[in-house]
Amino acid sequence: MAFLQVTSMEIKISTKQRDYSIYLEHHILEKASELIGNEGKKFIITDSGVPFKWTSLIQKQFPEAKMFVFPCGEQSKSLECYAKIMTWLVENKCSRKDVIIALGGGVVGDLSGFVASTYMRGIKYVNIPTTMLSQIDSSIGGKTAIDFNGLKNIVGSFWQPSMVLIDPDTLSTLSARQLSNGLAEAVKAGLIRDKELFEIFEKDDYLQHIDEIIFRSLMVKKQIVEEDEMEQSVRKLLNFGHSYGHGYESYFKGKYLHGECVAMGMMTILKNEEIRERLRNILLRLHLPVIEECDKDKVAEIITSDKKAAGNKIDIVQVDEIGNGHVETWDISEIRRLLG
Ligand SMILES: NC(=O)c1ccc[n+]([C@@H]2O[C@H](COP(=O)([O-])OP(=O)(O)OC[C@H]3O[C@@H](n4cnc5c(N)ncnc54)[C@H](O)[C@@H]3O)[C@@H](O)[C@H]2O)c1
Ligand SMILES: [Zn+2]
CATH class of the missing domain: 1.20.1090.10 (Dehydroquinate synthase-like - alpha domain)
Incomplete structure (x- = not known):
């Protein structure tokens, strides 16, 4: 699939909760560590459907980072999966200064955002959306959620990311x-x-x-x-x-x-x-x-x-x-x- 190349673009979002930037650029994933910086430990959250091509690209820039991979699909936007991630953060001594990196589609973004908003009353998270839906919609705006009791997005919060990295190249592996x-x-x-x-x-x-x-x-x-x-x-x-x-x-x-x-x-x-x-x-x-x-x-x-x-x-x-x-x-x- 051919994409029209954009030059790099920074879109500034200003909300009551916080101001942040969305970077829209081809190959920007290669510069993730440069943009995210080295302050705080990094906790990467992704799902099993995100191609290795993209997870490895991020992981190699943060060799010390821990990574949590949950099964892909809406069913993971659950209290059970939320609890597993919380346990993982506690066990790995994630502190208030640390950063969650959400790498994947809307499911990863919604779940990781909710985790970030509630862990120690809220820690930073960087959103790296890799699906069309998440790049144009769910990765910005601050709505985070999990499903509960058969109801979609019924448990959630408004929690803005501290940065969003959009690389249209990741769409090349999407069906x-x-x-x-x-x-x-x-x-x-x-x-x-x-x-x-x-x-x-x-x-x-x-x-x-x-x-x-x-x-x-x-x-x-x-x-x-x-x-x-x-x-x-x-x-x-x-x-x-x-x-x-x-x-x-x-x-x-x-x-x-x-x-x-x-x-x-x-x-x-x-x-x-x-x-x-x-x-x-x-x-x-x-x-x-x-x-x-x-x-x-x-x-x-x-x-x-x-x-x-x-x-x-x-x-x-x-x-x-x-x-x-x-x-x-x-x-x-x-x-x-x-x-x-
Ligand atoms: N927070 C919001 O404002 C908001 C808005 C709209 C939708 N949503 C939520 O977003 C979710 C849907 O998001 P989605 O459509 O991104 O689905 P998704 O996150 O389930 O991703 C779809 C599939 O694509 C895989 N995938 C991710 N990146 C890929 C890539 N680059 N190449 C190949 N496969 C890839 C995933 O592993 C998954 O299997 C729903 O839970 C919905 O409620 C939230
Ligand atoms: Zn929608």
Whole structure:
């Protein structure tokens, strides 16, 4: 796969919790030790699906560092895996001055971030996202979490990383399915905030623009997170396609990946026919699912079940104009209607 090369880029993120930089650059992983520095011991956390090519590249720059590898997959975002990592940190005498390096996709980032936020009431962590989804979305913004009692991301915290290193070269080992899965979130970012980003996906050679896609998606997320770190208002826009998306994710029980469910969720919610058609063509081009046969009553039930306690209202993001999403508050009874 060919990538358009970007020159090095530093994106500064400013939040109430802390300011930090995202470095976006090809081969930046080779400079990780230079950027992270030698202050504090390093604790690398990764999963079994991250290719040796990338783990060895980081490990050799920190020969003294300890490394914890957990089994890849969403099931590791668990209390059990969290406890194993905590035990490992305690046994290896990780102190408040030390640094966690999260190397992998969103699962590694969410779990390591949660570990970092709670170990000794919070220690530094550097995020090195290696999947499309984590490079454009989950690695910034400070949401960390594990799943519990069958509920996704129910235990977590807001904990900003102290640095994010994004090397688009790591995407070269990713499967086409995982690549498209992440790109669904970039399409979302385009729809809610950046028309030009959306339009990149209407070009046949969109894969030549991966660097720009990453950069633009990060800028959308940066602006939104800086405006509303704790998701009180505008950050809700990032949930476009996610209400139905989460419903599909639970309903299909692992058949579809997160981004694939968001793709279907966006198709379900969009009312504007022209935008819907354009989105449909993009999803087909990316080999993402458009809409799948399902038991609509069940999907609606999943989406509304946890809202019942919250006053029968649900915040839904809608896009009537590309690049300009808005939040609407609905009565939960309307959820079933849109499923047709
Ligand atoms: N914190 C947030 O704001 C936020 C936002 C969106 C999603 N998420 C979370 O992110 C998670 C999904 O993240 P994901 O899509 O990155 O999945 P993932 O972390 O499970 O990674 C997908 C697979 O790719 C493997 N992998 C990682 N890097 C690779 C590489 N360079 N080459 C080949 N294989 C590689 C992983 O080992 C894994 O098997 C979910 O748990 C979701 O809840 C969090
Ligand atoms: Zn998402």
